[in-house]
Amino acid sequence: MDIIKCFRSYCAVVECGSFSIAADKLLITQPSVSTHIHELEKYYNTVLLDRGREKVLPTDTGKLLYSYAKEVLHRIKKIENAMNDARNLLSGNVEIGASTVPGTYILPEVLKRFKEQYPKINISLKIRDTSIIIKEVFEKKVDFGVVGERTRKQGLVFCRLTDDTVCLIAPGSERREKITIEELKKMPLIFRESSSGTRMTVAETLKKKGIRVKDLNIVMELGSTEAVKQGVIEGLGISFVSERTIRNEEKQGLLRRIDVERLNIKRNFWLVKRANGNLTRVAKTLLNFLKKECCIRDVHSGL
Structure with a gap:
């Protein structure tokens, strides 16, 4: 049972006094609304609504649930707004490097999804050979890189990204x-x-x-x-x-x-960053997004 969807349907029915009007308000089907109400009544083992001929009204226990459900939905809305604000407020520049294959065939699609969530973060992507990208990460010319091989260069951390x-x-x-x-x-x-x-x-x-x-x-x-x-x-x-x-x-x-x-x-393709380098907040946000989207498997600090 999706308790949030059930709460939304229940509150809409109480406020509209009708299953059909609630369904129109929520842009879902009337059977879906009925299913949500049935699941709540089964879960709490009580009758929540008095289904009269003219108008649907909450029972005493239904009124109690309505007050709590409204509070839950209000808090969820506040969380959603706060998270959206946090994403929109996060801004800055990230410079990353990638070897040919990940830079051309993997990252563009992932970066598109990233920009949809973080529109104010600007990304610069350099595409070079693996050895050049590793060198530029070490020399602090880019924040981090995505490459096709690891090296034994000290001071770098390689994280397996995908195969x-x-x-x-x-x-x-x-x-x-x-x-x-x-x-x-x-x-x-x-x-x-x-x-x-x-x-x-x-x-x-x-x-x-x-x-x-x-x-x-x-x-x-x-x-x-x-x-x-x-x-x-x-x-x-x-x-x-x-x-x-x-x-x-x-x-x-x-x-x-x-x-x-x-x-x-x-x-494997690898994320590479400096072992002792502190990434900016926006660079960390992008790096963690890549780990999540590309199914990171394990982490290697050096070789």
């Missing part, structure tokens, strides 16, 4: 659905630059399989995920990218995934 899968992509015309690691070594590969979090993840995973980056047939290095995808579409090679980045191209048949035997590349 990601990196997949191998080929042009939509590619017929093969699966290849071996040995076949992968011979195929023309397009890679991101060395400071890219995606590249770091791929290199680390391949290293565990005994494969070094220099063992691969890298034909081109490009500076953005969009450039990599376009290069693959044009047939310049295959590449590793976050699965989040290719949903539209897959639907359009421009790109397709290729499974690599015994190769499963998973990674």
